Amino acid sequence: MKIKAVKGGLCAVNGVRANGVREGSKGLALIAGKERGGTAVGMFTANKIKAAPVLLTARLLEKGGGRVSAIIANSGCANCFTGAEGKRKAERMAELVASSLGVPEEEVAVASTGPIGKQLDIGLIERQLGEVAEGLTSEARGSTAAAKAIMTTDTFHKEQAVSIETDAGGRVAVGGIAKGSGMIFPHLQLSGGGRGATMLAFIYTDADLSEEVLRRSLEDAVENSFNMVVVDGDMSTNDMVLLVSTGSGEAGEAEKISEAEFRAGLDFVCKELAKQIARDGEGATKFVEVRVRGASSVEDAREVARAVVRSPLVKSAIFGGRRPDLVRGRVAAAVGSCAVAGEFGEEELSVTLKSEGREIFIEVDLGAGAGAGARAGEGKRERKGEGEATAWGCDLSYDYVRINAG
């Protein structure tokens, strides 16, 4: 197997057309399979307060047999905390797409991102949809236009695609777009359940895989990518990741990809999109990667990694370029605040910081049993647990406050 990053985003996948437009803060993206709907799975915010489009799309994937013919996503309004009117407008978005593209209404996924508590301007969406549908294209610019249309406080658009050369000689593509900058603390769960942020990601593949394979591949990929990004620790009401298999790869290739090969490609795309979100966190001047090892379990390692990358004190210190020895203390406090299994004290804890330009790498080892020496990165390490995880985030700058105070 060989995985190669390729251009084209969504449109690197056979059978996918996309487009997007924007008027000021209000953007509209549309994604469509070439012909009939593809097998689809989704993961949604665990926030108990869920936006109308999240409820609609989660329901669609439950009862609809998991088929998605098109995805419509608007920016500039979350359509959340908007009551019965909001629910009707989310349904109206699906209806409009269905009649425009001639696909079943129950195969249209809807997503929204933007301020919570404002009513959607459905008239604007109707007007924008005409233009967007007309310009649907399978050229790379279609994916880029869609990625740009769903941006809110994002400063750049996010796309990633890979081409997988399978051992059996097939060639399969996985490609997607994403958005996310603030309210980033996703806890995405399969169909309905979550931790949280507004981040959206729409991923397509031309591999023809069963709903079951798509579901477990997505769950694992998201757990190690989007669910490990923290910008501010605020869980959104609108987070959504959709994975659609068009199954329209070149003839016969569907059988030629193993689950492991597909997973490798999907993991790559999800991690790259997740890191793009971290890099573009609201007000970010630095990218932060936290690697944790020596934890009793992967779950514990994840909790610790997220706690470090979430800490306002660690984030402010990184923004200010504080001396590494003083940042280490704040990292240690964040690690210690986690309710993870097993006891550890400062003797067991090793924290190392490295910076390469605007990228900061923090390594935390909960199993280093050599006191001050180990803490300074010397000494022999006695690993206590095999749990490892990596989280991504950014620093906390004046601009984060400015963006969210406005």
Next chain:
Amino acid sequence: MKIKAVKGGLCAVNGVRANGVREGSKGLALIAGKERGGTAVGMFTANKIKAAPVLLTARLLEKGGGRVSAIIANSGCANCFTGAEGKRKAERMAELVASSLGVPEEEVAVASTGPIGKQLDIGLIERQLGEVAEGLTSEARGSTAAAKAIMTTDTFHKEQAVSIETDAGGRVAVGGIAKGSGMIFPHLQLSGGGRGATMLAFIYTDADLSEEVLRRSLEDAVENSFNMVVVDGDMSTNDMVLLVSTGSGEAGEAEKISEAEFRAGLDFVCKELAKQIARDGEGATKFVEVRVRGASSVEDAREVARAVVRSPLVKSAIFGGRRPDLVRGRVAAAVGSCAVAGEFGEEELSVTLKSEGREIFIEVDLGAGAGAGARAGEGKRERKGEGEATAWGCDLSYDYVRINAG
């Protein structure tokens, strides 16, 4: 019973002398009972990484039969993540006080606050101690000097005292000092266990109460006061609250106070000190109070209240004076992110915001069952649960970033 706020802080309590000095960022406070040690209980950070003074004082209260003759507390260095050298220096602080005041070393409580990971300048502490011990006084200025000495990024010192006129005709005092401004997310637990921040509070009373009564009174008081303050959500390695009963009230008065009367006085002091900490949060320009009701349990109400007051998005919006309808959406998202019992959606949730000058009051009702009407604060409310809680915090300003970037 009548509770009256009185001046004097710690020194409003019979038998308590205090003093403090400061050289730049390095302060030293000393508190002593008039004669022999008093019955003492303490609560400590739940952070797994505990500063050397926290470990020392927690151990003292476990094995020492719960007596404290003096408290020494320094600012400017947390003495945490400092290895064996840090442990020796914390012990040395206790030794120095013991020999200076002629009290048993195992009755000296030690506390520290300041940056993590720096070694303590024990020479400076030794020099400062001479001056501080010499100036110990039972006059109000002693309490103020001690409260000022433990300040770090605090912009004002924190003291509170009450006089309780008991139904049986006694008169008992409860008085204390506190510090706290950043790294404020305390989860204080009895002797050893915690959530987190550097906040310190030292409270004395001349009521002569058993260790058992002191312990359960403190636990309940802290749960509803210090543990409900959030500045940044970073749990400190150094949080500590000590309650010492000197038992040196006027003759016979010890028996004249009921547990309920004492609790009322202690609760008042703890809540006032906690609110002072919230008001003085790093960079704060506004004070925020969040009241939650309608939750399934008090624990759930606490979790929701803390989540709202912790949210960077809610805090930035308050700093910027964002329109209440837009802040409400962010509050709703923070509420929904909590893993509390029972399901609720936007129909059940009522969020109201009021501002009075620089004080913001947020009311959240999880049991309001009247849809949009209830959300707007009209409509009839059908309460689902009886769980209620209040949390305190502040806004997130540019100054928070500036203070912690430096």
